[in-house]
Amino acid sequence: MRAEETGGGARKPDAAVVRDALGVGVAVGLSGFAFGVTSAGSGLTVLQTCALSLLVFTGASQFALVGALAGGGNPFTAAAGAFFLGVRNAFYGLRLSQLLALPRAVRPFAAHWVIDETAAVSLAQPTRRSARIGFTVTGLTLYVLWNLTTLLGALGAEALGDTDAWGIDAAGPAVFLALLAPMLKSTTERAVAGIAVVLGLGLLPVLPAGVPVLVAALAAPAVLWAEGHKRGDRRASRRASQGGEHR
Amino acid sequence: MNFWMAIGVTAVGCYAVKLIGLLVPAGALERPVVQRLSALLPVALLAALTAQQTFADGRVLVLDAKAAGVAAAAVALVLRAPFLVVVGAAVVVTAGVRALAG
Numbered sequence: 001m002r003a004e005e006t007g008g009g010a011r012k013p014d015a016a017v018v019r020d021a022l023g024v025g026v027a028v029g030l031s032g033f034a035f036g037v038t039s040a041g042s043g044l045t046v047l048q049t050c051a052l053s054l055l056v057f058t059g060a061s062q063f064a065l066v067g068a069l070a071g072g073g074n075p076f077t078a079a080a081g082a083f084f085l086g087v088r089n090a091f092y093g094l095r096l097s098q099l100l101a102l103p104r105a106v107r108p109f110a111a112h113w114v115i116d117e118t119a120a121v122s123l124a125q126p127t128r129r130s131a132r133i134g135f136t137v138t139g140l141t142l143y144v145l146w147n148l149t150t151l152l153g154a155l156g157a158e159a160l161g162d163t164d165a166w167g168i169d170a171a172g173p174a175v176f177l178a179l180l181a182p183m184l185k186s187t188t189e190r191a192v193a194g195i196a197v198v199l200g201l202g203l204l205p206v207l208p209a210g211v212p213v214l215v216a217a218l219a220a221p222a223v224l225w226a227e228g229h230k231r232g233d234r235r236a237s238r239r240a241s242q243g244g245e246h247r
Numbered sequence: 248m249n250f251w252m253a254i255g256v257t258a259v260g261c262y263a264v265k266l267i268g269l270l271v272p273a274g275a276l277e278r279p280v281v282q283r284l285s286a287l288l289p290v291a292l293l294a295a296l297t298a299q300q301t302f303a304d305g306r307v308l309v310l311d312a313k314a315a316g317v318a319a320a321a322v323a324l325v326l327r328a329p330f331l332v333v334v335g336a337a338v339v340v341t342a343g344v345r346a347l348a349g
Contacts, residue, residue, distance in 0.1 A: 170320070
């Protein structure tokens with residue numbers, strides 16, 4: 001172990017990759033319990049709750065769908081919000097497909113495991129071999145544990161009685177916050193988040209359930225557009241003032 | 248039946264975007280605007296959802312124990328706590344505040 005560590009960063013022992021992957025897989029996998037309880041507490045059956053974890057398998061989308069349905073949202077508006085949250089997985093897949101170089105026949109199966117956590121672990125690896133190990137171990141642990149704990153949570157929801165008394169309703173927003181925090185890198189991201197919060201809360205009392213979130217999503221293209229506009233202005237003024245500051 | 252429809256649409260949609268990422272040739276989704284938007288869209292959605300689930304009860308805005316729980320989660324995040332601890336902090340603090348408030 002120590003010998004390999006001093007061997008430089010180019011290679012990473014398989015055991016270390018497995019350990020990293022297990023750490024992420026177990027920690028996040030166990031929070032399926034919170035999802036199970038939340039979902040069952042929102043009025044979904046045990047079967048519906050488990051179907052979500054088995055078939056959707058992307059936590060934020062699941063929490064969003066369940067939250068929107070519990071809030072009395074139209075099923076399609078609810079699904080649209082969950083779907084938009086899942087769109088980011090396409091971009092993980094894009095980067096992973098080059099990194100993992102999976103055989104075409106394997107891709108439809110591997111696709112189901114393309115989520116925040118598997119992408120994060122795989123993209124952090126130095127070699128293709130360790131990326132593949134990281135992806136497989138994270139995906140497998142997370143999938144098995146997430147589904148197992150979802151079932152336990154859904155079954156346990158009834159035993160817990162008033163799930164609000166246990167504070168389980170805070171798990172959803174905490175999960176969102178944990179996913180959001182590392183994304184708030186620059187002013188652009190913070191501006192998008194700030195506007196989205198204002199729209200999401202401000203429109204909540206006046207628009208049908210589920211719709212405010214979709215409107216809040218417009219904060220992204222709006223800020224992007226404003227940013228491009230500002231950059232365009234700056235370029236124009238630089239051109240106008242000839243020989244101003246150099247880039 | 249309505250819930251099943253929502254589950255079906257979500258499952259198919261979410262699987263489709265995952266598969267598209269793995270199958271589509273690299274160039275197609277690599278336009279800078281598309282990449283930027285895909286990075287910012289989750290930020291907007293997660294921020295709106297976090298705020299709503301923290302401060303909303305149905306369509307009414309409320310300030311209750313959940314806000315304290317989510318604040319605890321935020322503190323845990325600043326302290327770089329692991330994922331499970333962040334979620335656990337939110338749950339425990341919310342339950343604690345409710346228990347104290349009776």
